[in-house]
Amino acid sequence: MAETLVKEQKVAQVPKVSEPIFGQKERKLLLDPLTDNNPITVQVLGVCSALAVTSLVAPSVVMAIAVTAVTALSSLVTSMVRNYIPKSVRMIAQLVIVAVLVTIVELVLKAYNFTIYKQLSVYIGLIITNCIVMGRLEAFAMANKPWRSFIDGIGNGLGYGAILIVVGIIRELLGKGTLVGVPIIGASNEQVSYFINTAAESGFGSFFSWYANNNLMVLPTAAMFIVAIMIWIQRSRSPKLIDIS
Amino acid sequence: MDSTGKIVIFVLILTSIAAVSLTGLREATLSRSIQNEVVFNKRAILASVGNYLEKSPSQLSDDEVLQIFDEKMEQVVLNMTGEVQEGIKAEDVDLAKERKKPEEERMLPLYVYNSDKGKFYILSVRGNGLWDEIWGTIALKDDKKTIAGASFDHKGETPGLGAEIKDNPTFAVQFEGKQIYSNAGDYTGVVVRKGKAQDKTFEVDGITGATVTSNGVTEMLVRGIAYYKPYLDKI
Numbered sequence: 001m002a003e004t005l006v007k008e009q010k011v012a013q014v015p016k017v018s019e020p021i022f023g024q025k026e027r028k029l030l031l032d033p034l035t036d037n038n039p040i041t042v043q044v045l046g047v048c049s050a051l052a053v054t055s056l057v058a059p060s061v062v063m064a065i066a067v068t069a070v071t072a073l074s075s076l077v078t079s080m081v082r083n084y085i086p087k088s089v090r091m092i093a094q095l096v097i098v099a100v101l102v103t104i105v106e107l108v109l110k111a112y113n114f115t116i117y118k119q120l121s122v123y124i125g126l127i128i129t130n131c132i133v134m135g136r137l138e139a140f141a142m143a144n145k146p147w148r149s150f151i152d153g154i155g156n157g158l159g160y161g162a163i164l165i166v167v168g169i170i171r172e173l174l175g176k177g178t179l180v181g182v183p184i185i186g187a188s189n190e191q192v193s194y195f196i197n198t199a200a201e202s203g204f205g206s207f208f209s210w211y212a213n214n215n216l217m218v219l220p221t222a223a224m225f226i227v228a229i230m231i232w233i234q235r236s237r238s239p240k241l242i243d244i245s
Numbered sequence: 246m247d248s249t250g251k252i253v254i255f256v257l258i259l260t261s262i263a264a265v266s267l268t269g270l271r272e273a274t275l276s277r278s279i280q281n282e283v284v285f286n287k288r289a290i291l292a293s294v295g296n297y298l299e300k301s302p303s304q305l306s307d308d309e310v311l312q313i314f315d316e317k318m319e320q321v322v323l324n325m326t327g328e329v330q331e332g333i334k335a336e337d338v339d340l341a342k343e344r345k346k347p348e349e350e351r352m353l354p355l356y357v358y359n360s361d362k363g364k365f366y367i368l369s370v371r372g373n374g375l376w377d378e379i380w381g382t383i384a385l386k387d388d389k390k391t392i393a394g395a396s397f398d399h400k401g402e403t404p405g406l407g408a409e410i411k412d413n414p415t416f417a418v419q420f421e422g423k424q425i426y427s428n429a430g431d432y433t434g435v436v437v438r439k440g441k442a443q444d445k446t447f448e449v450d451g452i453t454g455a456t457v458t459s460n461g462v463t464e465m466l467v468r469g470i471a472y473y474k475p476y477l478d479k480i
Contacts, residue, residue, distance in 0.1 A: 086255055096259055096260065107271055107274050
């Protein structure tokens with residue numbers, strides 16, 4: 001009787017000893033969303049904002065940072081209180097947590113960095129409704145420990161951001177001939193309106209002076225095509241993602 | 246299954262924490278954010294006379310913005326028939342609220358900038374873009390016919406498309422020197438032409454892919470500047 005009790009206690013203590021802070025599992029959580037488990041191209045979450053904000057590089061970067069921060073922090077908080085959340089109201093509870101975090105960021109920016117606040121204001125609503133945030137809370141944070149949920153949130157935010165920035169670069173370069181507002185390619189002609197063509201006076205860009213901006217690239221439709229092509233390439237290259245059903 | 250009692254208590258605790266923390270934070274930051282908003286609006290007004298300032302409006306410090314308003318800016322409030330309203334300052338008139346009133350009851354804010362480079366009349370206009378409201382300030386030169394500068398802003402236009410009215414400085418620059426009266430002397434406003442301007446004296450280039458916003462700017466300017474005409478014709 002006494003012997004079995006001791007044995008049980010020993011068994012219970014074993015797993016606690018061998019858990020590194022950043023081991024194989026955490027690495028996988030952080031890097032998987034960048035490739036095989038990308039929120040946009042594989043999970044197909046957050047596509048709406050990926051179409052809406054990617055016409056220029058700068059807003060894409062801002063959105064990527066904002067979503068990464070919100071996904072990571074809300075995963076952390078949700079995971080900390082996950083055992084107290086009644087199952088029938090869990091989604092409402094998650095929504096409250098996300099909304100509170102986003103509003104805190106908004107209020108602090110409004111008081112201490114008004115310029116960034118003004119730039120972000122259009123996107124703040126888009127962050128709360130971003131499917132990735134709720135999706136990761138439901139799929140991961142509700143069933144895992146805080147630290148891992150935090151890593152998972154960062155990983156998914158980065159995976160989302162990587163796609164956003166790539167789409168943003170393609171669209172701004174081909175649609176406006178600029179990158180972050182700096183003219184790169186396009187005709188060098190002062191008579192031509194800025195909005196139709198951009199001038200690249202010298203250097204690398206002058207080789208592409210024949211290029212006329214593709215106005216389709218500025219429209220959200222272009223993002224749809226670019227994201228679809230990315231999904232196509234990724235799925236045909238990665239054996240894990242090939243659907244055999 | 247959780248009991249109803251547990252669910253109710255959980256939701257109450259969660260919402261109380263959310264409400265208390267957000268209210269506390271808002272109260273703590275309110276005065277700062279109001280101040281930021283005031284300076285932001287004044288800076289936007291100065292942007293329309295940006296060419297006639299010592300520094301570009303974005304480089305002015307908050308205190309310098311307020312100082313220019315104290316020393317060189319005359320604030321007038323008009324009604325729709327062009328009569329000056331006493332006892333009220335232009336900065337207290339919120340065009341967003343005025344737009345909801347019937348047209349004849351509206352108040353108009355007018356700023357008169359007295360610089361050593363001349364006198365400028367700064368008009369505020371507001372209209373609709375594609376998704377939400379757009380607004381702007383237009384500075385007229387002393388002749389009350391030539392545009393000295395313009396600045397635009399919006400609530401929720403698409404980045405890269407309609408949002409270019411604010412984000413792309415080359416859009417607002419186009420308005421400098423445009424005439425709001427035709428050669429025959431009729432009031433025309435300024436037209437944002439889809440594609441390229443036909444007549445550079447009265448028209449500016451539209452934004453590719455943002456026709457609705459461009460047309461919204463035209464409508465806003467033609468209607469908004471006309472509101473000030475009764476007063477401008479009198480003085």
